[in-house]
Amino acid sequence: MVDRGASALSPPDDWPAHPDPVLALNRMGSFDWDLDSGTLHMDAQAHEVFDVRPEDFDGRPESLSVRVPSADGHRLDTLVARAIKDGSENYGTYFRVRRRDGTLRWTHTQGYIRRDGTGRARRVIGIVRDATQELGDIEARRERAFQDEALRRQTDIVQLTTAALAHARTVDDVVDVLQDAQGLPHLGADGFVMSLVEGNRVLMVAERPEGSFVHGTRVSGVDDDYPMSEVVRTLSPCFIESPQDFAERYPSLWQRLGDLTVKAAAYLPLIAQGRPIGAIGLFYSDRHGFSPDARNVLLALGSSLAQSLQRAMLYEQEMDLAESLQQAMLPRTIPSVPGCDVAVRYRAAPLGGSLGRDIGGDWYDLIPLPGGRVGAVIGDVQGHDTHAAAVMGQLRIVLRAYAAEGHPPATVMARASVFLHELDTDRFATCLYAEADVTTGVVQVVRAGHLDPLLRLGDGTCRHVPVEGGLPLGLSAEFGSLAYPVGTLELDPGSMLVLCTDGLVEEPGADLDDGMRALADLVASGPRDVRDLADRLIEVADERRGDDDVALLVLSRRALDTPRVGGRVRRHVAPGDSRALAETRRMIRAAVRAWGDEDHADAVELVADELVTNALMHTEGSAVVTLRFLSGTDRRLRVEAEDTSSALPRRRDAGDSGVSGRGLCLVDTLADAWGVEARGGGKCVWAEFVMPHD
Structure with missing residues (x-):
C-alpha cells in the first residue's frame, strides 16, 4: 500500500468520514486515508473485507501489505500514486486479498481524492467490497463462452474433416488427406498418429508432423500396454487430460515421448460394423482436459474417419477383385509371331485425377492364324465397372475363336456383334480387327465404331489410315446392319501399325481430330523399338491424366531372312x-x-x-x-x-x-x-x- 509517512499535522476536524449506513447494508466497507498524517481509518465492514481484527490493525496502510499479494499490492500502489500525481479525482480497481486461512478472494476498491485549493492531494475517501461472486460470475460467463466457442470449433472440425474425406476412395487417399498441410487444422490437434489393425497387430500408417509417433511403436500388438492398443482392444476411447495423467497411466510410453510437448491426448478407436479397423491418437500442447461436449465431438470425428476408412477398404477390395477379373480376361502372354515385333500395354483409368485406378472394358489381343497370318484386336466395352470387364472377357474370347476358325475379318466382326447382342446386356463395344499377312505385308482392317489405325512408315512419317467402318458391336446386330467394310493397307518391313483405344487420344475440352494428329506426331517422333514406343505413349497418357483407361497394341513388321514359300x-x-x-x-x-x-x-x-x-x-x-x-x-x-x-x-x-x-x-x-x-x-x-x- 502507498505509505506517505507520518506527519506532525493533526487529522482534519471531520476525520474520519462517517460511512453511509447504506454501504454497510450492502456489505461495503469504507475507509478514510489522511495523506498528511498517513493514518488509515477503516470501518468494521472494511475490516471484514480485509479479514483483519480491529485490535490487530494499527492504522497504518503498510500493515495491510501482508493481506495483499505482492503483485496485486504493487499494481494497486502504482494506480493510486498515478491518480494522485496526475490530478485525478478518483480511481478504482480489483485486487486480491489473502485471508487469515491463506485463501485468496477478489476485492474491489474505489477511492475519491480530496485536494486543497492548490490542488495538493490531502485525503482519500473510499470503499472496499468483496468481489468474489461478481468476478466468479464474469469468469463463469467467459468460461461458458470459451466452451461454446471450443465446441463450435470442434463441430467445425468434424464438418471439415468429413468434407475433406468425402472424395477419398482408397486408404492411401485417406492418409494423404490427413497428412496434407491442412490435415492438422481439420483435426484441431497439434499432432496425430493413425494406425490400422491387421490381425493381432496395430500398424502405424500416418503421422503429422513427421516424428509424432513414439519410436518403437510403429508396429505393436493388440495386447500391448499402449493407448492405441488399449482402444483397439476395448473399443473405448482414451482421454489423457494432463502430463501427470499420461505419466501415471502409461509410464513406459511417457518416458519415451522425448521432446514431444504433449499436455493432453485423445485416443479414439475406429470402429466399423462393430469391429475395430484402426485407431487415431490426437495430441495437444495447450489443452487441459476434455469437457463432455468435446469428448462427444471427438467421438463423432472418430466415427466419420472410421466410415471413410471402411469405405476405402471396401473400395480397394472391389478394385482388387475387378483388377484380378480384368487381368484374367486379358491375354496372359502375347504369342511370338515370326516376322513381327509386338508390344501391348494396358493402363487403368485414374480415379478423379490423382488418386488410384478405375476398372474398364478396354482390351487387346494378338491371334496367330494359319498361313503366316496374325490377327490384331483392339476394343473398348462401354462402361467402367466389373460388368464391363466381364463382357470384355467374353467378347475377346469369342472374337478370338471366330478368327481362329478361319472366317474373313468382316465375318469375324459380324458374328462378334451378334454374340454381344445375344448376351442380353445393355453394353456395346467398339472394336478394330486387323488381319495381317506377315509375308506379304497385306493388312485387312475391319472397324466397328473404333478409332482408325495409325501407320508409321520406315522413314519415320506417321499418319492415321481412314478405314470405312460399321456400327459398334452389339448395335450393328440390333439394327440389322452387319455388313462391315474391309479396308486394306500395306505394312512394309520396318513399318509400325499402332492400334489404341480412345483413352490415348481423347482429352477433355479437346477435339478428337486434334488428338489424333497429336498422337500421330508423338508416334512419328517416338522410339523405333515397339516396346519403347509403347512405354512412351503410356507415359504421356499418365502425364495427361486422362479419365479413361487405355489399351494399346503396336505391331512392327520385320523383313524375313529368306523368302517363304507359302502364305x-x-x-x-x-x-x-x-x-x-x-x-x-x-x-x-x-x-x-x-x-x-x-x-x-x-x-x-x-x-x-x-x-x-x-x-x-x-x-x-x-x-x-x-x-x-x-x-x-x-x-x-x-x-x-x-x-x-x-x-x-x-x-x-x-x-x-x-x-x-x-x-x-x-x-x-x-x-x-x-x-x-x-x-x-x-x-x-x-x-x-x-x-x-x-
Whole structure:
C-alpha cells in the first residue's frame, strides 16, 4: 500500500468520514486515508473485507501489505500514486486479498481524492467490497463462452474433416488427406498418429508432423500396454487430460515421448460394423482436459474417419477383385509371331485425377492364324465397372475363336456383334480387327465404331489410315446392319501399325481430330523399338491424366531372312462394292510382289479380277477371293474365287463386237492352269501360275 509517512499535522476536524449506513447494508466497507498524517481509518465492514481484527490493525496502510499479494499490492500502489500525481479525482480497481486461512478472494476498491485549493492531494475517501461472486460470475460467463466457442470449433472440425474425406476412395487417399498441410487444422490437434489393425497387430500408417509417433511403436500388438492398443482392444476411447495423467497411466510410453510437448491426448478407436479397423491418437500442447461436449465431438470425428476408412477398404477390395477379373480376361502372354515385333500395354483409368485406378472394358489381343497370318484386336466395352470387364472377357474370347476358325475379318466382326447382342446386356463395344499377312505385308482392317489405325512408315512419317467402318458391336446386330467394310493397307518391313483405344487420344475440352494428329506426331517422333514406343505413349497418357483407361497394341513388321514359300490372303467382296474390288486388286498385287514374283503381278491381278467379277455377275450373293501358295515341287500361286452357286462357268466366243464372253478366255490365256471345284452348296473357280525358282 502507498505509505506517505507520518506527519506532525493533526487529522482534519471531520476525520474520519462517517460511512453511509447504506454501504454497510450492502456489505461495503469504507475507509478514510489522511495523506498528511498517513493514518488509515477503516470501518468494521472494511475490516471484514480485509479479514483483519480491529485490535490487530494499527492504522497504518503498510500493515495491510501482508493481506495483499505482492503483485496485486504493487499494481494497486502504482494506480493510486498515478491518480494522485496526475490530478485525478478518483480511481478504482480489483485486487486480491489473502485471508487469515491463506485463501485468496477478489476485492474491489474505489477511492475519491480530496485536494486543497492548490490542488495538493490531502485525503482519500473510499470503499472496499468483496468481489468474489461478481468476478466468479464474469469468469463463469467467459468460461461458458470459451466452451461454446471450443465446441463450435470442434463441430467445425468434424464438418471439415468429413468434407475433406468425402472424395477419398482408397486408404492411401485417406492418409494423404490427413497428412496434407491442412490435415492438422481439420483435426484441431497439434499432432496425430493413425494406425490400422491387421490381425493381432496395430500398424502405424500416418503421422503429422513427421516424428509424432513414439519410436518403437510403429508396429505393436493388440495386447500391448499402449493407448492405441488399449482402444483397439476395448473399443473405448482414451482421454489423457494432463502430463501427470499420461505419466501415471502409461509410464513406459511417457518416458519415451522425448521432446514431444504433449499436455493432453485423445485416443479414439475406429470402429466399423462393430469391429475395430484402426485407431487415431490426437495430441495437444495447450489443452487441459476434455469437457463432455468435446469428448462427444471427438467421438463423432472418430466415427466419420472410421466410415471413410471402411469405405476405402471396401473400395480397394472391389478394385482388387475387378483388377484380378480384368487381368484374367486379358491375354496372359502375347504369342511370338515370326516376322513381327509386338508390344501391348494396358493402363487403368485414374480415379478423379490423382488418386488410384478405375476398372474398364478396354482390351487387346494378338491371334496367330494359319498361313503366316496374325490377327490384331483392339476394343473398348462401354462402361467402367466389373460388368464391363466381364463382357470384355467374353467378347475377346469369342472374337478370338471366330478368327481362329478361319472366317474373313468382316465375318469375324459380324458374328462378334451378334454374340454381344445375344448376351442380353445393355453394353456395346467398339472394336478394330486387323488381319495381317506377315509375308506379304497385306493388312485387312475391319472397324466397328473404333478409332482408325495409325501407320508409321520406315522413314519415320506417321499418319492415321481412314478405314470405312460399321456400327459398334452389339448395335450393328440390333439394327440389322452387319455388313462391315474391309479396308486394306500395306505394312512394309520396318513399318509400325499402332492400334489404341480412345483413352490415348481423347482429352477433355479437346477435339478428337486434334488428338489424333497429336498422337500421330508423338508416334512419328517416338522410339523405333515397339516396346519403347509403347512405354512412351503410356507415359504421356499418365502425364495427361486422362479419365479413361487405355489399351494399346503396336505391331512392327520385320523383313524375313529368306523368302517363304507359302502364305495366304483372302478377301470378301459383296455385290456392288466397287471399293472392295479395288482393295482386292491392291491386296493381290502387294502379295504377289512380296512373294517375289513381280513379273506375274499384273497377270495375277487381272485373272483374279475376272474371276471375282464373273462370280458377282452370274451368281447371287457375294464372292470370296483367296490367293495362296501350293505345296509341291513347283512354286505355284493359286487364285480362287468362291461363290454360293452350283452353276458351272462356260467358256464362250464373244465374237468381234461382243462385250461378254472374254473373261474365261483371258483366264485361259494368262494362267498356266485353271478349273472348277465343287464347294458344299457352291463352287470354286481357280487359276494357277508357276512362279520362277530363285
